Structure formats: C-alpha cells, structure tokens
Amino acid sequence: MTKPNSSPSIKWVYDILHEAARNGGNAPTVAQFTECLQINRDAVTRAIRILRDDGMVETEVHNTRAKQRRYYITELGKWTGYCEEKKRSTRDCITGCGSKFKSEGPHHRMCPRCRLDKSPHRFIQEFGNMNGRVLSAGGA
Numbered sequence: 001m002t003k004p005n006s007s008p009s010i011k012w013v014y015d016i017l018h019e020a021a022r023n024g025g026n027a028p029t030v031a032q033f034t035e036c037l038q039i040n041r042d043a044v045t046r047a048i049r050i051l052r053d054d055g056m057v058e059t060e061v062h063n064t065r066a067k068q069r070r071y072y073i074t075e076l077g078k079w080t081g082y083c084e085e086k087k088r089s090t091r092d093c094i095t096g097c098g099s100k101f102k103s104e105g106p107h108h109r110m111c112p113r114c115r116l117d118k119s120p121h122r123f124i125q126e127f128g129n130m131n132g133r134v135l136s137a138g139g140a
C-alpha cells in the first residue's frame with residue numbers, strides 16, 4: 001500500500017509495479033507507463049523517485065547501454081522482470097502544432113503539450129505540478 005496522502009499517479013505506478021512483481025511479469029517501460037496512465041514522463045519518473053525515497057520500491061539497471069531496468073517491491077519481497085527502454089528519436093507532432101519531441105515509438109505521435117491538452121488527467125497533473133494551487137477551468 002502507498003501512503004494515504006500519495007497522489008493518484010504514485011498509486012497507479014505502484015499498483016502496476018506491484019502487480020508485475022506479484023505475477024512475475026516484466027516491468028513496464030516509462031513509455032508504457034505514460035501511454036497506459038496518460039500522464040507525462042516527468043510524472044512517471046517523479047512517482048518512481050518518490051516510491052524509492054519512501055523505501056517502497058528499489059530499482060536496478062542491469063545493462064546501462066540497453067537500459068534494462070527492474071523494480072523490487074519491498075512489501076512483496078519480489079522483483080519484477082526487466083524492461084528495456086527504447087532509444088527515442090525526434091518526431092514532428094501529428095497535430096501539426098509545429099513541435100518536435102522525443103518519440104517513444106510508432107504509437108507516440110503527439111507532443112507532450114498536445115497530449116496533455118487531450119488527457120483526462122490534465123487537471124490532476126496540473127494540480128500536482130502547481131503544488132496544490134487551484135487552477136481556473138479551461139485556462140489554456
């Protein structure tokens with residue numbers, strides 16, 4: 001269990017890692033986390049960092065070139081399988097907004113800004129990013 005005051009993204013990331021370790025499955029890549037949870041890369045890495053700081057999760061990078069990574073879930077005493085982070089290439093945003101961004105792969109065609117605009121979790125994310133300062137609706 002995550003701490004009661006943890007943000008939703010931390011709970012989601014933890015639940016996914018917990019499930020992977022419990023079932024002996026591979027950990028998702030950061031790209032898979034962003035795709036599955038519809039939160040941005042920073043939110044994923046921040047959630048993982050907080051879980052590590054809290055002693056809930058440990059990470060181990062097996063091969064620094066291939067960036068194979070696995071996670072240890074303290075609560076379970078189990079490791080997930082390794083995931084392999086793919087190299088990111090630069091791509092033009094599919095919406096035609098003119099942004100170039102680091103793509104995670106063929107499925108990742110929208111820049112972080114456009115993606116965030118379309119995300120159902122946008123409010124949660126902005127709320128978190130602003131350290132709890134309440135935003136007016138539709139401010140973009």
Ligand SMILES: [Zn+2]
Nearest residue numbers: 093097111114
């Ligand atoms: Zn865009």
